[in-house]
Structures are given as structure tokens and as C-alpha cells.
Amino acid sequence: MSHQNLGTEFKAEGDCEQYNSHGGGDQHNHVDRSDRRQATINNYYGIYLPKHNPALAGVLGALTIRQWLSSQPYRCQIDYRGRHVQVWNQIIDGTGNWILTTSEVQAWEDKSHVARHLSMEGVLGSGKSILISLIIHSMLQKAQENSKLACVYFYFNHGDTLQPSVSQLWAALLEQLLEQNSDENIAQEVQSIFDRSRYGVISIPPIEYFNLFKAQAVLFETVYLIIDSLNICADYNDDTSHQTLLETFQKLPDNVRVIFSSRDGSLANHLLVQKKIKVKPQAADIETYVNDRIKTSRKLRLQQDKSFMKDLVKSIIHQTEESQMFDHPISIVSKLTIGRFLIARSYLDRLNEDAFRANIKDMENSLPEDNCELSRFLQPSFRRVEQAKDWDKALARHVLTWTTHAREDPTAELVIESFKLSSWHSSKYQDLTLDAESLLPVCHGLVTLDHQKGTLRLIHESVRRDQSLQELISSETEIAMMCLECIGTDVISDTSSSLFSYSATFWASHFHSVKRQNDETLNELMMGFLGNVSQVTKVWNLRQAINDRQKMDWVTGLHAAAFFDLPDWVDRLTSSGIDIDSTSSDGQTALHWAVTYGRREVVKALFACSAEPNMQDSLKETPLHKVLNGPTENCLKIAKYLVDRNASVTIESTKGFSPLSWAIRYGPTAIASLFIDSQENVNTETKPGWTSLRELFHHGHDIVESISHDGKNRGSITRGRAVKNHLDSLVDLLLEKRVELNQKTEDGWLPLIHAAKHGSVSILRKLLEYQPNSNVVNQRDPKGRSPLRWALEYEKWGTAQILVQHGSDVNENNEDGWKPLIAVTKVNIYEMVQFLINKGGDVNGRDNDGRSALSYAVRNYNKDITLLLITKGADVNIRGENCPSNIEISLRHADLSIAWLLYMHGADLERCDEKGRTLLHRACLAGNLPIATFLMNQSVNTAVLDYSGMTPLHYAVLKESEKLVHLIASRSISRETIDKTDNKGATALILATRKLNLTLVKSLVRHGSSCESKDHKGMTSLHYAASLGFAEAIQVFIPDITDVDMTDNTGNAAIHFAVLGGKTNSIHLLVEKGANLEVLNNEGCSPLILAVLKDSAAIVTQLIRAGANIHAKGRNGCSAMDFAWNQNNSKSRVVLEKVLQSKISHVRWA
Structure with missing residues (x-):
């Protein structure tokens, strides 16, 4: 388990990558090409290496699920990803690629090929691991380019002290599948078990990992599953799940294609695998390997002539070819196969030592056939070490001790520095000059040097288990003491040295391996280190710098004991005078650290020394804030331990969260329940205005909102169900603890109001049934609003119905x-x-x-x-x-x-508005025929006058709507109705005439409207038509006219208005109707006099021709001639003079 600020560099015993750092199993070349490959590695694997932060917070997606899986107590602890990079880096450029072009591998890669399983078989040293790494790298690259493909893999290794079980294997493969998935592409089964774990279930049952892998795998088009050295796991049966490898392989989905390597064909036969590849060293690979070794070794280049090296290469290649040409018995073929790379490596190492020139044939004759024979093959080397001089033997023992026990391949510089420090108290080795090349001869072929990285490793992993080696080397305690002496004293002043850097990184791992020996000297060194704040801080900051993390001003030994899981040292350190509640520079106590990293035994040890549970760090967080960073099962135990010792669940950090609010919001349910149950009175406000129930409702709403934003995919539905169960469970607990629903908080908050706004129907029903006969359902908030009102305003219809059913008004x-x-x-x-x-x-x-x-x-x-x-x-x-x-x-x-x-x-329908208008008035005013028709169909009164005296017909005319006018006029029951006048006395026909709308005029006349109705001026429709020269209307009116000489209030008859209108055709129509040409108006003017006054020659002429008397006098005694002369109206006078001169022969004389 790792800390969000401190990285993953250390894990507790049994959970520590430092215990699993030794290289891959079967391998036939060892030179590191990391400088040439590192960029490529980053490209291919970087996307699968997310920063680990197991806190249950943030986005609920694939990354969070992967983090959660990585914190499960049953997961595989082997760094399979790092092992792949390690093996792949050993490949010599140009070797091994032939495996990708074989028909067997290409058929396996083809998703349409019926054979889904492929076995790669080869004995020890045949190069299976290298070839497997090439296949893995190729398939990872293809999976990166095609999201429908996935590649998952695993390396088994005899060197691993904790081999994974079948269930742990599938757990590791499941994690890889999730790394290649998007957030939206999570199997429902995976999402469901994650949500259940997040809100209550402790951990994943081991047997479930295989089922989860299957569920996730089917989301891809093809999944390529690649396993190295599967024979190591083949016979393992997990006591917890009782699963066997055969059982799980037989149940894999059809889209999963498997390739695995094994020592022989027995596993393939057991798994019913038909397709197999026999792995044997290739001549081209051997030649490339030998030439590369010669190029990278200065000694080999200088001490051997070119012809010798050519003979060496040819000899090794020739022997390889012979093993493939002849039908040897299986034992001989195995011997030759296992030996090609091993003998080439060993012989080149010995040449590099310049110890002697061995004959290749002699070495071949001693080749091992299997692991047991390998020990015999290496015995001469062990004997040479034992028989060497004291100095050589001491140096060899030291080199072999470090290559065996070191947590990573040690560099030559590290081994030399540690050797000099180990001889610190002896003067006989002080003047020695050592370099990397001088370390190999004393080991007599048991150790090989990586010239690129400068690291040492055993010639083969099998050597690590050899009894002769174990009798020869020192125990791991020596390395543990070396590390503590290095970091606990000033013996090394240069913190950048290899030894100091290694010691700072791996001292705890070595100490955990040997602490049961209870070595007094080791314990003294440990106390010297942990009791030295300066040295502890120095070591800590070095680790921080390696991981690009912020340094600290001081860190105590208690913090180191918490981080590195050393509970036995808590009492020793406090007894030495270290304050149990001393803080690091970020304000955190050792208890903070112990809780953060899930060190349960350290937590107990700290409390045994009276640690304060409620100390706050620089972020105001207590140890209980840190409890949610690890696996639920462990966190729950630690949380209970803290709560039982009076740790407060309600102290807020600077981020505004208390342990209680954080657990409510992010789970798990078990811890949230623990925190709630720890409160004596759940109605007590944890801070002004906030109770446990309010925390639950507030943060529960936030969770629901975040899930609702995810849409309706399978994952969000499952998460929603889990959240509901989480909230329901906590509400039930609060109700059991007699929470008050009608008790307002300091700021007036009420549970039922909040539930009405944001809660689920099920939770609301729980609350209402909890107090069924109370009036809490109608209790109002400070704004005077009831739960029902809030529910309806937030459109919570189901909530509103529940409230009404329980008595809301x-x-x-x-x-x-x-x-x-x-x-x-x-x-x-x-x-x-x-x-x-x-x-x-x-x-x-x-x-x-x-x-x-x-x-x-x-x-x-x-x-x-x-x-x-x-x-x-x-x-x-x-x-x-x-x-x-x-x-x-x-x-x-x-x-x-x-x-x-x-x-x-x-x-x-008859109701009038403020202007006295009915609905029909307004319909006509708007020209809305459908509405008017609807109203007319309901027999509304068409004769209603508004306050301006207008009927709907008036408005229809003003709108000039022919259809409206026809509709209303046709349904008017009498002439009185159709000739209703407005406040100015105008009828609809007068308005239509004034609008010069002939169609309306005709329609009104046709429906009985009178053209002789007068307005307040005494004018009729005929008068208006004459004045406007509206001859067409006059023509319509004439048949209905009874008195063509009817006058208005000024005495003007229609003929007068026709003269004033200046339209000769109007005059003509009136004359034909018999209009009196001598009628005088109130001013004593006849039509002719008006024409003279207008000086209209055409009208004067027309009137005279129609019979007007030019000498007839008006009331003032003047005739038309008089006006023409007196007014000097030249046009009219000319006409009249012509008449007098008798030029108009048909003029009627007086």
C-alpha cells in the first residue's frame, strides 16, 4: 500500500516489490540495451502505468477501479510489468525476431484460426523468456494501435519467494485488462463488485477473480494472453478458491488466445493444447550474441586475435547445427540445447578473466541436462572460489552475497563500495584498487557483468538455489547491517554514492528479511539510525528526490518505523526519549503515517505508548482522516481501533471534510457506519448547523449528482444501485439511533425539507414511516416553505406523492x-x-x-x-x-x-373588456375570421356597442375584411342591427363608403344596410360617395335611393358633394337619378354656384349642359355669372361668356 505523497517505493513484508526484484527465468543473453530502448518502452508501456493513489475519491472510472484492485489484500505482489521490461532490455538487437514469423505464432495471432492455444517448449537456458518478451512487446504494440485488442501477460520465476496462486494470476491479468479499457468500457460484473466493496463488502473472494477476468475479456474483440514458465504454476491449487490451472483454462471465452512457455510438453498435453513450438537456439542468434559480447568487452577485443574469435564463433555455431541435424536421443538433444548459450556465456566470461583458454569440446562434455546436473556443472567454479587466496575468496564471497541477496542487480560500483566498507575495521584491504573487470575473475564464471549498465548478476537464476552457493556466501544480515551502518552514521558523507542510495532505498527490506534473528549488533545499528533525526531526514529526502516528491525539513525515527512497518521499534524509540506525538515538518505524527499506510500493528504500538488520536497536521487532518487510503478490511480495523480510543469523527480539515463526512461521501459503508455508531447522540451538531443526518443527506446528494452526470450506461446504473444501498444503510442506522426529524439545526435546516429537495423516495418513506403520526410533514423552513412545496419546485413528483400520502396539506x-x-x-x-x-x-x-x-x-x-x-x-x-x-x-x-x-x-362569451368590447368586437378588430366564426356559431349578440358606439360590424369594416363583413351582416337579424351607428352616427355602410371599398359596400347593401342613414353631420352613405367621387358606390346606392336631394346639416345635397368632389361621372349619375340642380344649401349656393366658386370649367360645363340655370340667384341675390365676374374666376367666366354668346346652342335659358 502506498501513500499519496510518498510513492510506492516501499511495501510491507509480503507486499514489497523489493522482495521480487530478481530477473527473469530462462534467458539466453543478458546485455542491457536500456539506453537504446527506453524511449520505446515509455511509448508502449507508459500508458499502462498510472500513478497509484488508492484513495476512494475522484472519478468513478477504470482508473479508480484499478487503484481499488491494487489495494486488495489477495492481489498478486509480483512486479510482472517491471520483469517484462527487465527481460526485454536484455535482448541483443537482431536476435529472436524469427519467433514472430513462425507459422505457429502467426496462426495463434489470427483470431479466425481455430487453434487458440499455443505452447512453447524448451529446456533450461533455451531462451524461452526472451522469445516470450518479444511476443509480448509485439502484441502490446498492436493493442495500443487497435482498441479492440488487448494483451495481458505474466512471468513466473523460480527466484520468486512468493509464487502467485491461480487466483492471484487472474487478479494480475484482470488489472492489465482494466488498464487497457476506457471508463465507459467496464464489465458490469466488475463495476458491480467494485461498488459493493466500496459500500460495504470487505474484499473480493479469490475465486471471483477468474470470473471477473472473463467478464472483462468479452468486451474486447480479441484478448492475447501470454505467460512465461507456466509450468511453475501448473500444479498449484489455491487452498482458498480450490481452482486449478486446467479448470480455469478450459473455461476461458472464445476470444481469448493463449500462448505459454514451459520446460516440456507435459503441461501442454495436460491442457489439451495441440499447437506447439520446440524452442532451440538459432545459429544466427548465437553468432550475434558472441559478436556482441566481444564488441562490448575491451579485454576480449584486446587479448584475442581476430582469427581466434572467428574460430570461436564458428565452433559454437557448428555445435548448435549438429544438435539440430542429427537424430540424437532426447538426453543428448537436451544437453546440446541447454548448453549453447550457457557454454558460450561461460566460456566468454572465462576468456574475459584471462584465467585460461578452455577447450569448447571439454566444456560441452560437462554440460548439464537439467537443474540437478547444472549444480554439478558449476562445482568446479565453486571449488576454485573456496581454494582461492584469502583476498580473492573474501572478494568473491562478497560479490556472490550481493548478487544473491540484493533487491536489484547490484552495480559493480555498489559492490566495490560495500566491500571497502565491510573491511573498514581491517587495514589489510585498504590499499586495494578494484574495478568492475576485477570482480569477475574471482568468481570463476559464477557471475556475469552487464557492460552496458555496469550491473552484476548470477550466470543463471538456478544458481541462486544451489546449496554450494548458500554455503559459500554470507547471510543477508550482513547486507542489512551494511545498509544501516551506511545511512545511520557519517561513514559515507556522499549521499549520491551508489551504496548510500541503495541503502536508503532497501535498508528496510533487508531488515524485514532478517529481523527475526534478533541480532544485537543489527539492533544497535537500527537504533542508531532511527534515533538520529538528521540521518532519517536525509535518507527520507533522498527517497523523495528519487521519486520527484517534495522534501521534508525533518522526519523522526517514529515516522520511519510507521512507514516501514516496524511496530516493535515504537516502544524502543519512545523509551529512548522520542516524543510519541512528535511531528514531521508537515505536522503529521507517526500515528498519521501508520494510519495512512495501513500499519495496524504500528497503530497498536503507538496507542500502547499513549499516542494522541486527534492531533491535526498542517491541513488540519487527524489520523482518522487518513484511514480511508487503503483496503477496506484493514482500514475498518484501524478505524475501529482509533474510534475506540476516542478519535473524533467530526474534526474538519482545511478542505472542509471530517472523517465522518468523507466516509459518508466516499464510503465504504462499513467505516461510515462505524463513525455514525460512535456518536452518543446523533442529533448533536458536529459543527454549527450540521448533524450526522445532514452530512449524510448533503454528501449523498453530491454522489448521486456525480453519477447522474455519467448518463445511463451500465456502470452508472450499477453505481447508482450501490450508492442507494449505501445511503439506505446509513439512514437505517441513524433511525435506529433515534435521529430527530423535527429538530431544526442552528441555521434552520430540516431533514425532511432536504429529503424533499434531493432525497430518494425510499429514504423519504423511511423518514415518514419513522414518525408516522407527527406533523413533521408540514413543518416549514425559515423561508416558510413546506417539504411539499420544495418537492414540487424541484419536480420530485414521487417525493411529493409520498408527502401527500403522509399528510401534507x-x-x-x-x-x-x-x-x-x-x-x-x-x-x-x-x-x-x-x-x-x-x-x-x-x-x-x-x-x-x-x-x-x-x-x-x-x-x-x-x-x-x-x-x-x-x-x-x-x-x-x-x-x-x-x-x-x-x-x-x-x-x-x-x-x-x-x-x-x-x-x-x-x-x-358576451363579457366586455374595459373598452366595452366583446370577444366578437376584438375578433373583428383583429381580423380573426376563425374566432369570429366560432363566436357567431355560438349566437353571440352582434348588435352590442362598445364604449365608442361601434358594433363588431364596424370593426370588420374598418379591418376591410370581406369575409368578416359578410359573416356578421349575413347573420344580423334586422336592418336596425346592421345600421347601428357609432358615437359619431356612422353606420357600417358609411365606414365602408369612406374606405372606398366597393365589395364591402355591395355586401352591406345586399344584406339590407341603408344608404340614407345619416351620421351626426347629417351625411348619408350617398353624400360620402358623392364627395369622394366614389361613382361605383353611387351606382350601387341609386336603386335604393328614395330622396336623391336629401341634404345634410349644412343643406348640401348629394349633387353639392358631387360638385365638391369634382367627379363628373358622379354628377352624371345623380343627374340621371333626377337630382335638383337648383337646390340651395344653407349658404344659398346652388351646385352651379359651387362649381363657379371652384372655378371648375368641366363641372360648370357639365351642369349647364344638364340644365342648370346660369342666371338663377342664390339667397344673397347673386347668380353664378355674378360670382364668376366678382371672383375673377377666369375659367368659369369663359364658359359662362360662351353660353351668353349662345355658342353653346343647347343651353337651357331662364
């Missing part, structure tokens, strides 16, 4: 006039309208604007709700203040179906 009164029934009507929720009416909602209740629910239903054009309200007794004529009626609203919206519905239930 459906007719509640509010100062702002809010009504439940009106509220749901406004937003068109038919079911809620019906529900509230059935529960007694007042259909005629009004808001502060005087509107009822029906008003809003009509406004919303909602026929269903309108009908529902009406059938339930709603008054159709209720209208708000200064608001139109319901029928008017429906007509404005042209919703005639609702209008008809309202009319059929008593809506008033």
Missing part, C-alpha cells in the same frame, strides 16, 4: 399565494394534477394574481388538464385581476377546442 396557504395544484398545473404534470385533486386539492383555489389552476391550464394549451379541472368542478369564469378571461385566453391562442370546452361549461 394539498391546499396549503403561502404569503406569496403559492398553491400545490396551481404549481403542478403550471408545469403540465397531468398525473400530479389528478393526484392532488383526488387528495382534496381545491380546483378553484386562487393565487395572489387571482388566477386558478384552470387559468394556467388554458394558458398552457393543455386540453387534458383543462378537461380534468372542468370535470372536477373548476369555475370556467374565474379570472385574475387585470387578466383576460379563460375563454379569451384560449381564443387569443386560437385554441378553439379548449374554447368550445369552456363555452360548453358556461364560459361567458
Whole structure:
């Protein structure tokens, strides 16, 4: 388990990558090419290496699930990814690629090929691991390019002290699958078990890992599963799950294609695998390997002539070819196969030592056939070491001790530095000069040097288990003491040295391996280190720098004991004078660290020394804040231990979270329940305005909101179900602890109000059933709002129904006039309208604007709700203040179906507005024929006058709507109706005439309108037509005229208006009708006199020709001639002079 600020560099015993750092198993070359490959490695594997942070927070996606899996107690602890990089880095450029082009591998890669399983068989040293790494690298690259493919892998190794079980193997493979998935592509089974674990279930049962792998694998088109040295795991049966390798392989989905390596064919036969590859060293690979060794070794290049090296290469290659050409017995073939790379490596190492020139044939004869024979093969080397001089033997023992026990391949520089330090108290080795090349000869072929990296390793991993080696080397305690001496004293002043860096990184790992020996010297060194704050801080900051993390000003030994899981040292350190509550520079105590890293035994040890549980760090976080960073099972035990010792669950950090609020928000349920249950009175406010129930409701709402944003994919649905179970469980617990629902907090918060706004129906029902007979359902918040109002305003319809069923007032009164029934009507929720009416909602209740629910239903054009309200007794004529009626609203919206519905239930169609206008008035004013038709069909009164005295027909004429005029005129019951006058005495026909609209004139006349009705000026439609020169109207009027000489209030007859209008055709029509040409108006003017006064020669001429007397006198005694001369109207005078001169022969004389 790692800390969010400190990285993953250390893990507790049994959970520590330092215990699993030795290289891969079968391998045939060893030179590191990391400088040439590192960029490529980053490209291919970087996307699969997310920063580890196991805290259950942030985005609920694939990354969070991977982090959660990595914290499971049953997961595989072997660094399979690092092992792959390690093996792949050993490849000599240009070797091994032939494996990718074999027909067997290409058929395995082809997803359509029927054979899904492929076995690679080869004996020890044949190069299976290297070839497997090439296949893995190739398939990872293809998976990166194609998201439908996935590649997962695992390396087994005899050197691993803790071999994974079958279940742990599938757990590791599942993690890799998830690394290649997007957040949206998570199997429902995986998401479900994650959510259950997050909100209550402790950990994944081991047997489930294989089922989860299958579920996740089917989401890909093809999954390539690659395992090295599967024979190591083949016979293992997990006591927990009782799964066998055979059982799981037989149940893999069809889209999973498996390739694995093994020592022989027995495993392939057991798993019923038909396709096999026999792995043997290739001549080209051997030649490349030998030449590369020669190029990278200065000694080999200098001490051997070129012809010798050529012979060496040819000899090794020749022997390899012979092993493939002849049909040897299996034992001989195995011997030759196992030996090609081993003998080449050993011989080149000995040449590099320049110890002797061995004959290759002699070495071949001693080749091992299997692991047992390998020990015999190496015995001469062990004997040479034992028989060497003291100095050589001491150096060899030291080199072999470090290559065997070191947590990573030690560099030559590290081995030399440690050797000199080990001889610190002896003067006989002080003057020795050592370099990397001088370390190999003393080991006599047991150790090989990586010239690229400068690291040492055993010639083969099998050597590590050899009894002769174990008898020869020193125990790991020597390395542990070396590390502690290095970091605990000033013996090494240069912190950048290899030995100091290694010691700072791996001292705890070595100490954990040997601490049971209880070595007094080792313990003294440990106390010297942990008791030295300066040295502890120096070592800590070196580790921080390696991982690019922030340094600290000071760290105590207690913190180191907590971090490195050393509970036995807590009492020793406090007894030595270290304050149990001493802090590091970030304000954290050792208890903070112990809780953060899940060190349960350290937590117990700290409390045994009276550690303070509520100390706050620089972020104001207590140790209990840190408890949620690891596996649930371990965290729960630590949390309970803290709570039982008075750790507060309600102290807030600077981020605003307390342990209680954090557990409520992010789970797991078990810890949140523990925190709630630890409170004596759950109604006590943890801070002003906040109780445990409020924390639950507030953070629970946040979780639900974050999930709702994920959409409706399978993962979010499963997470939503898990969150519901989490919240339900915690609510049940609070109710059991007698939480008060009607107790307001300091700021007026109420549980039921919050539940109405944001809660689920199930939780609300729990609360209401908890206090079934109380009036808590109608309790209002400081704003005066009830739970029902909040539920409806937040559109929580199910919540509102629950509230009403438990007694909410459906007719509640509010100062702002809010009504439940009106509220749901406004937003068109038919079911809620019906529900509230059935529960007694007042259909005629009004808001502060005087509107009822029906008003809003009509406004919303909602026929269903309108009908529902009406059938339930709603008054159709209720209208708000200064608001139109319901029928008017429906007509404005042209919703005639609702209008008809309202009319059929008593809506008033004759009601007038503030101007006295009826609905028909307004329809005609707007020119709205459909509405007018609807109203006329309901037999509304067409003769109603508005306050300006106008009828709907007047407005229809003013709108010049022919259809409207025809509609109303055709349905007028009498002439009196059609000739109603406005306040100025104008009839509809007068208005139509003044509009010069012949169609309207004809329509009105046709429907009985009188052209002789006078307005307040005494003018008729005929007068207006004559004055406007509207001859077509005059022609329409003439048949109905009884008195063509009718005059207006000024005495003007139609002929006068015709003269004034200046239209000769109008005069002609009137003359034909018999108009009197000598009639005088009130001013004593005849039509001819008016024409002279207008000086219109054409009109004067027309009148004279029609018979007008030019000598007839007006009331003032003047004739037309008099006016022509006196007014000097030249045009009229010319006409009259011509008449007098008799030039107009047909003029009638007086």
C-alpha cells in the first residue's frame, strides 16, 4: 500500500516489490540495451502505468477501479510489468525476431484460426523468456494501435519467494485488462463488485477473480494472453478458491488466445493444447550474441586475435547445427540445447578473466541436462572460489552475497563500495584498487557483468538455489547491517554514492528479511539510525528526490518505523526519549503515517505508548482522516481501533471534510457506519448547523449528482444501485439511533425539507414511516416553505406523492399565494394534477394574481388538464385581476377546442373588456375570421356597442375584411342591427363608403344596410360617395335611393358633394337619378354656384349642359355669372361668356 505523497517505493513484508526484484527465468543473453530502448518502452508501456493513489475519491472510472484492485489484500505482489521490461532490455538487437514469423505464432495471432492455444517448449537456458518478451512487446504494440485488442501477460520465476496462486494470476491479468479499457468500457460484473466493496463488502473472494477476468475479456474483440514458465504454476491449487490451472483454462471465452512457455510438453498435453513450438537456439542468434559480447568487452577485443574469435564463433555455431541435424536421443538433444548459450556465456566470461583458454569440446562434455546436473556443472567454479587466496575468496564471497541477496542487480560500483566498507575495521584491504573487470575473475564464471549498465548478476537464476552457493556466501544480515551502518552514521558523507542510495532505498527490506534473528549488533545499528533525526531526514529526502516528491525539513525515527512497518521499534524509540506525538515538518505524527499506510500493528504500538488520536497536521487532518487510503478490511480495523480510543469523527480539515463526512461521501459503508455508531447522540451538531443526518443527506446528494452526470450506461446504473444501498444503510442506522426529524439545526435546516429537495423516495418513506403520526410533514423552513412545496419546485413528483400520502396539506396557504395544484398545473404534470385533486386539492383555489389552476391550464394549451379541472368542478369564469378571461385566453391562442370546452361549461362569451368590447368586437378588430366564426356559431349578440358606439360590424369594416363583413351582416337579424351607428352616427355602410371599398359596400347593401342613414353631420352613405367621387358606390346606392336631394346639416345635397368632389361621372349619375340642380344649401349656393366658386370649367360645363340655370340667384341675390365676374374666376367666366354668346346652342335659358 502506498501513500499519496510518498510513492510506492516501499511495501510491507509480503507486499514489497523489493522482495521480487530478481530477473527473469530462462534467458539466453543478458546485455542491457536500456539506453537504446527506453524511449520505446515509455511509448508502449507508459500508458499502462498510472500513478497509484488508492484513495476512494475522484472519478468513478477504470482508473479508480484499478487503484481499488491494487489495494486488495489477495492481489498478486509480483512486479510482472517491471520483469517484462527487465527481460526485454536484455535482448541483443537482431536476435529472436524469427519467433514472430513462425507459422505457429502467426496462426495463434489470427483470431479466425481455430487453434487458440499455443505452447512453447524448451529446456533450461533455451531462451524461452526472451522469445516470450518479444511476443509480448509485439502484441502490446498492436493493442495500443487497435482498441479492440488487448494483451495481458505474466512471468513466473523460480527466484520468486512468493509464487502467485491461480487466483492471484487472474487478479494480475484482470488489472492489465482494466488498464487497457476506457471508463465507459467496464464489465458490469466488475463495476458491480467494485461498488459493493466500496459500500460495504470487505474484499473480493479469490475465486471471483477468474470470473471477473472473463467478464472483462468479452468486451474486447480479441484478448492475447501470454505467460512465461507456466509450468511453475501448473500444479498449484489455491487452498482458498480450490481452482486449478486446467479448470480455469478450459473455461476461458472464445476470444481469448493463449500462448505459454514451459520446460516440456507435459503441461501442454495436460491442457489439451495441440499447437506447439520446440524452442532451440538459432545459429544466427548465437553468432550475434558472441559478436556482441566481444564488441562490448575491451579485454576480449584486446587479448584475442581476430582469427581466434572467428574460430570461436564458428565452433559454437557448428555445435548448435549438429544438435539440430542429427537424430540424437532426447538426453543428448537436451544437453546440446541447454548448453549453447550457457557454454558460450561461460566460456566468454572465462576468456574475459584471462584465467585460461578452455577447450569448447571439454566444456560441452560437462554440460548439464537439467537443474540437478547444472549444480554439478558449476562445482568446479565453486571449488576454485573456496581454494582461492584469502583476498580473492573474501572478494568473491562478497560479490556472490550481493548478487544473491540484493533487491536489484547490484552495480559493480555498489559492490566495490560495500566491500571497502565491510573491511573498514581491517587495514589489510585498504590499499586495494578494484574495478568492475576485477570482480569477475574471482568468481570463476559464477557471475556475469552487464557492460552496458555496469550491473552484476548470477550466470543463471538456478544458481541462486544451489546449496554450494548458500554455503559459500554470507547471510543477508550482513547486507542489512551494511545498509544501516551506511545511512545511520557519517561513514559515507556522499549521499549520491551508489551504496548510500541503495541503502536508503532497501535498508528496510533487508531488515524485514532478517529481523527475526534478533541480532544485537543489527539492533544497535537500527537504533542508531532511527534515533538520529538528521540521518532519517536525509535518507527520507533522498527517497523523495528519487521519486520527484517534495522534501521534508525533518522526519523522526517514529515516522520511519510507521512507514516501514516496524511496530516493535515504537516502544524502543519512545523509551529512548522520542516524543510519541512528535511531528514531521508537515505536522503529521507517526500515528498519521501508520494510519495512512495501513500499519495496524504500528497503530497498536503507538496507542500502547499513549499516542494522541486527534492531533491535526498542517491541513488540519487527524489520523482518522487518513484511514480511508487503503483496503477496506484493514482500514475498518484501524478505524475501529482509533474510534475506540476516542478519535473524533467530526474534526474538519482545511478542505472542509471530517472523517465522518468523507466516509459518508466516499464510503465504504462499513467505516461510515462505524463513525455514525460512535456518536452518543446523533442529533448533536458536529459543527454549527450540521448533524450526522445532514452530512449524510448533503454528501449523498453530491454522489448521486456525480453519477447522474455519467448518463445511463451500465456502470452508472450499477453505481447508482450501490450508492442507494449505501445511503439506505446509513439512514437505517441513524433511525435506529433515534435521529430527530423535527429538530431544526442552528441555521434552520430540516431533514425532511432536504429529503424533499434531493432525497430518494425510499429514504423519504423511511423518514415518514419513522414518525408516522407527527406533523413533521408540514413543518416549514425559515423561508416558510413546506417539504411539499420544495418537492414540487424541484419536480420530485414521487417525493411529493409520498408527502401527500403522509399528510401534507394539498391546499396549503403561502404569503406569496403559492398553491400545490396551481404549481403542478403550471408545469403540465397531468398525473400530479389528478393526484392532488383526488387528495382534496381545491380546483378553484386562487393565487395572489387571482388566477386558478384552470387559468394556467388554458394558458398552457393543455386540453387534458383543462378537461380534468372542468370535470372536477373548476369555475370556467374565474379570472385574475387585470387578466383576460379563460375563454379569451384560449381564443387569443386560437385554441378553439379548449374554447368550445369552456363555452360548453358556461364560459361567458358576451363579457366586455374595459373598452366595452366583446370577444366578437376584438375578433373583428383583429381580423380573426376563425374566432369570429366560432363566436357567431355560438349566437353571440352582434348588435352590442362598445364604449365608442361601434358594433363588431364596424370593426370588420374598418379591418376591410370581406369575409368578416359578410359573416356578421349575413347573420344580423334586422336592418336596425346592421345600421347601428357609432358615437359619431356612422353606420357600417358609411365606414365602408369612406374606405372606398366597393365589395364591402355591395355586401352591406345586399344584406339590407341603408344608404340614407345619416351620421351626426347629417351625411348619408350617398353624400360620402358623392364627395369622394366614389361613382361605383353611387351606382350601387341609386336603386335604393328614395330622396336623391336629401341634404345634410349644412343643406348640401348629394349633387353639392358631387360638385365638391369634382367627379363628373358622379354628377352624371345623380343627374340621371333626377337630382335638383337648383337646390340651395344653407349658404344659398346652388351646385352651379359651387362649381363657379371652384372655378371648375368641366363641372360648370357639365351642369349647364344638364340644365342648370346660369342666371338663377342664390339667397344673397347673386347668380353664378355674378360670382364668376366678382371672383375673377377666369375659367368659369369663359364658359359662362360662351353660353351668353349662345355658342353653346343647347343651353337651357331662364
